[in-house]
Amino acid sequence: MKYKVMHDNGSRLRVRAGQWAFTEKEGYGLASLLSNQSFIHEVYTSHRNGSILIYYDEGIENREKIFEILDSITLDDLFEAEPIQTQTSKEISENFYMKLSKMVLHRGIYKLFLPMPVRHALTVYHSAKYIWNGLDSLTSFRVDVALLDGAAVAGALLHRHYKPASSMMFLLSISDALEDYTIQKAKSTLKDSLALNIDTVWVVGEDGEERQCPAVDIDKGDKIKIHMGDVIPVDGKVIEGEGMVNEASMTGEPLAVHKRPGKTVHAGTVIEEGNLIVEVYSMNKETRLNKIIDLIENSEELKAETQSKAEKLADSIVPYSFIATALTYLITRNPTKALSVLMVDFSCAIKLTTPLSIISAMREASDNRMMVKGGKFLENYANADTIVFDKTGTLTNATPTVVKVVPMSRRYKRDDILRMAACIEEHFAHSIATAIVKYAEEEGLKHDEDHSEVEYIVAHGIVTEYDGKRAVIGSKHFLFDDEKVKVTKTQEKKIKKEAKEHSVVYLAIDGKLEGLICIDDPVRSEAKYVIEELKDLGIENIIMLTGDSESGAKAGAKALGITEYRSQVLPEDKSRIVEELKAEGKTVIMVGDGINDSPALAAADVSVSMKHSSDIAREVADISLLSDDLYDLVTLRKLSVGMLDKINKNYHNIVAVNGSLLALGVLGVIPPSTSSMIHNFSTMLFGLMSTRPVLNDENFTKGIEVEAIEVATTS
Structure with a gap:
């Protein structure tokens, strides 16, 4: 690939290959190819000018590796792919800012270079959309924001107040663009959270052997094995094995569902217990999960209740605006004063500031990991x-450690209990199992496979056959309530004494309690x-x-x-x-x-x-x-409360400013043009204030305090 280095600061590299170097989808494939390198964090491409932006680990060696990869890429290496979430999110933001810039630029050009008659003609042309929407609401007997906007624009044009009408439509167009941007960003984030990021699967061949292969290479009819704790990558039918599958992401039902041969499983669900061999019905975009993701495109449920309330509030204010306008005209018989009331649109500011506050808070949350x-x-x-x-x-x-091993009979010594427990627990990646295995290794207690296949029961324990006898290890509830393990009064006293202030794993052999393993998780x-x-x-x-x-x-x-x-x-x-x-x-x-x-x-x-x-x-x-910082829960609370406070503060300010404008207009102190100018300026000001970050330096101070506490504790 031929390219030119446009920027490089040691960890951020931008190169440009030219306008026809790759298509949009080939750019996504190129980003995917580069992102496979462990030292490359993010890659963004633009097919418009062949730009490739790479964020990587600082270092000359990494920089040279990137150049080697770029130099080796040929036309045959390019492939089409779908964008990752970060690329999609970036494109949504870029498209919004580009759209906003065009709107501002066009307005500036119109004012500076177009003669007044042409500007007035353009204002009338642009007003058609708002007037038409207002008429649609009127004929449908809806008294809503669209009707008020259409009436205000039409009223201003009838009295030849072209400038106020133009400013109002400009603000309304910005409000619509912001609302669309808010919804797109929220949908993009949710779609990414639902999307499956599974690179490889275990395919079962005709000979029964399992082999690992890329998920993109599987076809309908293939048989894949899915292990306990894995996300199911396809829609398919269970042909072998049994397990409990959590389908909360698909059905909302929190309890796991029993799956056996003949039952259907869906992509995006998770095996909580057991192993399944599944015959593939559909994969990738054909799965039920991806159909649900597609439905998200038309979903309105992503909106915060506050945003929905704001829209309802905006609509509810409309009748009062019309009533105030009519009363002003009836009392004063002055159409100019009546128009001053009609031009002050509470709903415009409310509709603009609320989604801005929400998307700003979501972006701030993202910035704080x-x-x-x-x-x-x-x-x-x-x-x-x-x-x-x-x-x-x-x-x-989540790093528990073994603090005590207590034999509960004369049949097995302390080391025997620990050796057996480690032998059984080593098959599972649970943190407590890891702690037991590690403790046995530290004490040099090696073990052989003296048991048959183990059965893990989620949140309870493990059942197996050890040295020809039934062995169970797990919680007190599992052993004594479910497995009916016998315990003597002497053992009960010992449990109370030894298990004080510790978590305990119980081991029973042949229906009798044989040992306790006391665990601490600081x-x-x-x-x-x-x-x-x-x-x-x-x-x-x-x-x-x-x-x-x-x-x-x-x-x-x-x-x-x-x-x-x-x-x-x-x-x-x-x-x-x-x-x-x-x-x-x-x-x-x-x-x-x-x-x-x-x-x-x-x-x-x-x-x-x-x-x-x-x-x-x-x-x-x-x-x-x-991040692994528990203090993020505090930061999130401050951010979310601050977001609502900002929205409520906006409501009060909007009512105060626009209420004052109504009063001044009715009294004849200011004309409609001045009223509209102040209204539009205040709306833009509230919009800018809504984008201000909620979190302040106090949060970073608290973060430093937390670090100080950690240092003091470890010292």
């Missing part, structure tokens, strides 16, 4: 009075401070849910300053608790990160997933934190 799927979720977060935390991985570091150093901040910010109820024992949960709650907690909670219990809180009239935030948190995340008014959350938690969550 938080992905919000729609304005309504920011609003719900601001209005919430209750927050429910899953403990592990959210309030803790809370995050900043967690207590974050909880205090959330209380100060108006969240009245803070609740911790955990599958830990009562003693472990109590110790964790005490360390965090949480007064309300629930221990030994199952996945279905979490969603039930959230539903109960909502039934009490509370607005609930749910924060979680695991597969077993997904039902509760789906049930909450607004849900938040952490950075290292499971696929399904990120899928279900309304807001995703892209």
Whole structure:
């Protein structure tokens, strides 16, 4: 590829290959090709001039590698692809700013270079759309903003007030462009959150052997194996295996559905338990998930309730504007004063500032490493009075450690208990399983495969056959309630003594309790401070849910300053608790990160997933934190509350300014042209104020304080 370096500052490189170097879709493919390099973070292309913008890890060596890749690209290497979300989002913003620039430029050119008669003719021409929309509302017996706008423009033109009419239409066109931009950005973010980012799948051949291959290469009729915890990449029919599939992203139903041979599964759902072999029915754009994504294009549900209220408020004001105009004319018999009232349009400013405030807040959230799927979720977060935390991985570091191994009979010694537990647990990537395996390795306790195939039961434990005997390991509820493991009174006393203030994993062999493994998962150093901040910010109820024992949960709650907690909670219990809180009239935030948190995340008014959350938690969550900083929950609260405060402040200012203009117009103090000029200027000013960031330096100060707390704690 031939190109010219236009800019390079060591981590940001722009080259230009020329107007005909690649098409728009080939540009997306080129971006995809370059993004496969680990040292390249983002790539943006423009087919208009062949521009390629690359953000990469600083370093001369990386820069040279990029040039080597670009030099080696030929026409045969170019392929068409779809844009990634960041490219789409960038293009939406660029198109909006280009459209806005054109509108401002055209208006400036008209004023500077066109003679007055031509400008007046253009004003009349542009007014046709607004007058037509007003007539449409009138013939449909709707008294709405379109009718008011059409009447105001028509009234101004009848009295030959061309300049006020032109200014009003200019502002209305900006308002329409902003609303369209807001909806496009929200839809783009939501579509990306639903889109599947699966590169490879396991294909089962005719010989029964599994092989890994690119997801783009699979065809209808292929058989693929999907393992526990994986997102299903296709629509298909189960032909072998059984499992529990969470279809919350598809149906909204939080409880997992049992799938067996003959049942259908859909792309975007997640296997919570078991393994499935699926015959592919449809993939890529043919899947049900992508059809749902297409429906999003016509969805109005992404709007924040505040934005919908603003639009309804704007419409509700319209009749009063007409009544005030009519009364002014009846009392004064002065059409100029009546027109002054009609030209002051409250709805224009309300419709402009509200979506601006919302999209500005969403952009600010993105700048602070938080992905919000729609304005309504920011609003719900601001209005919430209750927050429910899953403990592990959210309030803790998700790095549990073994602190004690306790044999419960004379049949097995301490090292035997740890060796058996590690042997069984090593098959799973759960944090507690990892802690047990690591602890056994540190003590030099090697083990052989002395058990048969293991069966993992989500949020409960593991069942297998060890040395010819049934072995179960997991929670107290699983062993004593589900598996009916026997425990003596002596063992009960020992459990109370040894398990105090720890989470406990229980091991039973042949129906008898043989050992305890005591686990500690230290809370995050900043967690207590974050909880205090959330209380100060108006969240009245803070609740911790955990599958830990009562003693472990109590110790964790005490360390965090949480007064309300629930221990030994199952996945279905979490969603039930959230539903109960909502039934009490509370607005609930749910924060979680695991597969077993997904039902509760789906049930909450607004849900938040952490950075290292499971696929399904990120899928279900309304807001995703892209950093591992728990303080982001505080930042998000300040941002969301600040957004609503900004919108309410705009309402008051709009009413004050436009109310004053109405009074001055009725009294004859100012003519319609002056009234319209001040109205238009104030609307633009409110619009600019709506784009101001909500967060201030206080947040960064708090962030520094949190870091100081962490340093002090580790010291």
